[in-house]
Amino acid sequence: MIEGQCLCGTVSYRYHGEIEKSILCYCQHCQKAQGGFAGWNSPLQKSLFEIVRGVKVLKEYFHSPNKARVFCQECGSPIFSYRVDLPDIIRLRLGTVTVGQIPLPTEEAYKQYKPEFIQIK
Template identity: 70%
Template sequence: MIKGQCLCGAVQYQYHGEIENSILCYCQHCQQAQGAIAGWNSPLDQTKFEFISGQDQLNEYFHTPNKARVFCQHCASPIYSYRTDLPNIIRLRLGTVTEGQIPAPTEEFFTEHKPKFIELR
């Protein structure tokens, strides 16, 4: 079981499954959207993902036409993204996870934007 929440705690969720893999994305969209070195996320089965609270606090931003970035409109924490052409898959922002195991990243995308001081073992 995975649990998580946004920074202010209004949005709380649980995932009735395991996180099987995680990736780091260094593309500029992820860096700007997260305000961070990389996006750290994992594709999940939306049918096993459930909001405990705060679903009405979510807002969506479409930077590209087919991809929604979903965030808490109160504290602005990014929660997940989804593509309109990929039903039932969400990409959870793993920094919001508070309970459960997250496997180390197995893939890195857009490493041309990866800072030289980051090294994975």
């Protein structure tokens, strides 16, 4: 079981499963959306993901037509994204997890935008 919430706590969620892998994405969309050097994500089954509180403050932003980035309108925390053509999968933003185990990142995407100061074994 995984639990998490946004910065202000208005949005909280549960994942009725385990996180099996984590991915760092250095693409420039993730960098801007997170305000950091990467997005830290995991692809999860939408059917096991439950918004416990705050569904009415979630907002979807489409920077590209196929991809929604879902965030808390109160505090701006990114919660997850999904692709319109893959509606059964969400990509959870792992910085919002408060309970449960997160595996070390095993994949790095868009490494051409990875800052040189980031070193992962």
